Amino acid sequence: MQYTHHPGFVLWFTGLSGAGKTTISQALEAILRERGVRVERLDGDTVRQHLTKDLGFSKADRDTNIERVTFVAKLLSRNNVGVLAAFISPYRYMRDRVRTETTNFIEVYVDAPLETCIRRDVKGMYAQALAGKIENFTGINDPYEPPEKPDIHLRTDRETLEESVAKVLEYLEQRALIPVDEPSAR
Amino acid sequence: MQYTHHPGFVLWFTGLSGAGKTTISQALEAILRERGVRVERLDGDTVRQHLTKDLGFSKADRDTNIERVTFVAKLLSRNNVGVLAAFISPYRYMRDRVRTETTNFIEVYVDAPLETCIRRDVKGMYAQALAGKIENFTGINDPYEPPEKPDIHLRTDRETLEESVAKVLEYLEQRALIPVDEPSAR
Numbered sequence: 001m002q003y004t005h006h007p008g009f010v011l012w013f014t015g016l017s018g019a020g021k022t023t024i025s026q027a028l029e030a031i032l033r034e035r036g037v038r039v040e041r042l043d044g045d046t047v048r049q050h051l052t053k054d055l056g057f058s059k060a061d062r063d064t065n066i067e068r069v070t071f072v073a074k075l076l077s078r079n080n081v082g083v084l085a086a087f088i089s090p091y092r093y094m095r096d097r098v099r100t101e102t103t104n105f106i107e108v109y110v111d112a113p114l115e116t117c118i119r120r121d122v123k124g125m126y127a128q129a130l131a132g133k134i135e136n137f138t139g140i141n142d143p144y145e146p147p148e149k150p151d152i153h154l155r156t157d158r159e160t161l162e163e164s165v166a167k168v169l170e171y172l173e174q175r176a177l178i179p180v181d182e183p184s185a186r
Numbered sequence: 187m188q189y190t191h192h193p194g195f196v197l198w199f200t201g202l203s204g205a206g207k208t209t210i211s212q213a214l215e216a217i218l219r220e221r222g223v224r225v226e227r228l229d230g231d232t233v234r235q236h237l238t239k240d241l242g243f244s245k246a247d248r249d250t251n252i253e254r255v256t257f258v259a260k261l262l263s264r265n266n267v268g269v270l271a272a273f274i275s276p277y278r279y280m281r282d283r284v285r286t287e288t289t290n291f292i293e294v295y296v297d298a299p300l301e302t303c304i305r306r307d308v309k310g311m312y313a314q315a316l317a318g319k320i321e322n323f324t325g326i327n328d329p330y331e332p333p334e335k336p337d338i339h340l341r342t343d344r345e346t347l348e349e350s351v352a353k354v355l356e357y358l359e360q361r362a363l364i365p366v367d368e369p370s371a372r
Binding site for chain 2: 047050068071072
């Protein structure tokens with residue numbers, strides 16, 4: 001694998017459960033790796049086993065979760081690694097704290113109306129939350145504070161996955177955080 | 187700062203409290219940075235605030251501490267960053283686990299007799315442990331399992347800091363993990 005020189009950055013995907021954070025970050029991971037960009041993807045599944053297995057979903061635990069992820073993202077991004085972090089991260093002040101701690105932080109709002117997320121209910125979690133079986137479920141019985149001025153705003157109820165991915169790639173290219181894809185140079 | 191191309195690696199400094207792990211890793215950090223090697227230094231002080239502040243010194247907590255550090259070292263070392271990790275890490279099986287999880291793991295045994303460490307007692311901890319005021323203090327009332335076949339063996343009771351540092355640099359150069367220092371090319 002030939003790696004290219006590029007700065008580190010943190011694509012921080014925030015949004016409701018079911019909005020498409022993981023799907024989009026996985027698609028981007030594959031494309032960026034193919035372009036020779038060093039990336040690491042962090043989400044609940046990838047960090048729970050070794051970094052955050054003691055944590056639940058209370059406000060304090062959510063904050064601790066983001067704190068630990070922030071530490072990892074800080075170290076990676078300042079060493080020229082692109083981090084794709086997908087976490088509901090419902091609180092604005094916590095996202096702002098990640099911004100101040102990391103290199104080239106990019107807030108990506110993965111936005112779909114709650115009704116759309118409930119209809120998708122990929123993991124069957126909304127049904128359980130609506131039945132009162134889950135406490136602190138963001139959007140149902142726990143707050144979500146949408147970004148006021150996200151760096152990238154994706155509307156996954158109106159865009160295809162390809163369109164969302166293209167928006168992010170274009171943003172990264174415009175900020176010169178990844179090499180521009182030139183099909184002729186392949 | 188001009189960075190050089192180099193593989194990732196993990197220098198894992200293990201040894202008793204007061205053996206010299208932090209001092210040696212700090213000296214190496216400065217030299218490696220000057221040579222354009224990307225490095226991150228991890229020790230109790232650098233990780234406690236954001237990664238492990240919930241943890242004490244019981245066996246379970248020590249293991250969890252090393253697990254989280256391992257996760258960070260894994261991500262950094264596979265992205266061409268040199269990690270300098272200084273932890274007592276008294277249990278052999280935990281160190282072996284770090285070895286399997288990370289890229290170019292190098293076990294550095296920072297070795298000084300317990301009596302020497304007690305005499306130094308940099309932080310006044312041995313005095314407290316010997317007075318029975320600290321539980322689970324490695325070497326006093328908690329075990330330390332020395333490496334059986336460390337990649338690098340430093341005897342800080344017989345070597346100067348410069349000699350210890352030179353040994354590690356020579357090892358890294360011989361394994362082509364860092365560029366060879368050529369004074370004439372400076």
